[in-house]
Amino acid sequence: MHGSHEVAMRVLGIDFGIKRVGLAVGSTQTGLVRPLGVIHRTTRKALWEELLAVIAREQVQAIALGYPALESGADSETCRQVRNFRDHLARHTPLPITLVNEAYTTAEALQRLAEAGIPASRRQEMRDAMAAVGIVESFLRQCSDASA
Numbered sequence: 001m002h003g004s005h006e007v008a009m010r011v012l013g014i015d016f017g018i019k020r021v022g023l024a025v026g027s028t029q030t031g032l033v034r035p036l037g038v039i040h041r042t043t044r045k046a047l048w049e050e051l052l053a054v055i056a057r058e059q060v061q062a063i064a065l066g067y068p069a070l071e072s073g074a075d076s077e078t079c080r081q082v083r084n085f086r087d088h089l090a091r092h093t094p095l096p097i098t099l100v101n102e103a104y105t106t107a108e109a110l111q112r113l114a115e116a117g118i119p120a121s122r123r124q125e126m127r128d129a130m131a132a133v134g135i136v137e138s139f140l141r142q143c144s145d146a147s148a
Helices: 046-055 077-092 105-115 118-148
Strands: 010-015 019-027 033-040 062-067 095-101
Touching: 010 118, 019 046, 019 118, 033 046, 033 118, 046 077, 062 077, 062 118, 077 095, 095 118, 105 118
Parallel strands: 010 062, 062 095
Antiparallel strands: 010 019, 019 033
């Protein structure tokens, strides 16, 4: 073990939503990120069980949570919900949780899916997972900037 930046870390990206939570996983070592899909929210208990199962299965070591910070710096209802979710998440897992600004990821995700030739009918379903991919990519960029 030489420098901390050489330690490969598996990062779970979370695109939090009221109805759906998009997930993606990436590695600081390879820089590759893949969408994991979406958890459709039914009950709180089911959401946590599913989320913790993903964390265990994917051997995640850090969490990047999308945070819709507004340009104006104004606090929105969604910002509060994300912070609330982060606080609950912190009680369920000891993993470090980083808030990643994701003001544009949903729009970017839809654009990327369109460019990839994904039919519109499937785009909505894949959008949240792709937004989570964008969150992990932002997190990995921050990591590489920090170690550069």
